[in-house]
Amino acid sequence: MEQKIIFATGNEGKMKEIREILGDLNIPVQSMKEANIEIDIEESGETFEENSLIKATEVAKYTDAIVLADDSGLEIDALDKEPGVLSSRYLGEDTPYEIKNKEILIRMDDVPWTKRTARFVCAITVVFPDGAHKTIKAAMEGMIGYEAAGENGFGYDPIFYVPEFDCTSAQLTMEQKNQISHRGKALEMMKEVIKAYL
Numbered sequence: 001m002e003q004k005i006i007f008a009t010g011n012e013g014k015m016k017e018i019r020e021i022l023g024d025l026n027i028p029v030q031s032m033k034e035a036n037i038e039i040d041i042e043e044s045g046e047t048f049e050e051n052s053l054i055k056a057t058e059v060a061k062y063t064d065a066i067v068l069a070d071d072s073g074l075e076i077d078a079l080d081k082e083p084g085v086l087s088s089r090y091l092g093e094d095t096p097y098e099i100k101n102k103e104i105l106i107r108m109d110d111v112p113w114t115k116r117t118a119r120f121v122c123a124i125t126v127v128f129p130d131g132a133h134k135t136i137k138a139a140m141e142g143m144i145g146y147e148a149a150g151e152n153g154f155g156y157d158p159i160f161y162v163p164e165f166d167c168t169s170a171q172l173t174m175e176q177k178n179q180i181s182h183r184g185k186a187l188e189m190m191k192e193v194i195k196a197y198l
Contacts, residue, residue, distance in 0.1 A: 008069035138185035
């Protein structure tokens, strides 16, 4: 039977990044939607690792493909690590990121530059057809800028400033982003785990 990977997400921006990074495995990578898996998964974990394991395990019940799931988010030190695991549900599930980003910038208004440290965190779990699983976590350090900038990213990318490139995450090229992003790093490590399995 031909191997395939199902990634537990419906986020097209995310799928684009994932396909780019996992491309050299030469295995088709599908989203849940493309694999016709329509389930609601309650992300009840308290950490990124717990949530990614919950998602991967749940999707694996419906397929004999290799299942990958990630849970990622933004931790802002000055806001006591908020929005954290609630990043996608911050201010409500359906609230546009433009509004979420504005709200964060307002809350950060009086915070001096040196205290605006933040990071994107990503935990990825793989569940193999035989039930074996592994979770990998990576982070991308940066700062919260003073205004939103850039069109290339999604989510919180426009307010996340990357000192080494002197721009926001939404101003990076896809290539630059995949090199340094939390998801890029975690996927690169996960790729080795999948290669070893294959």
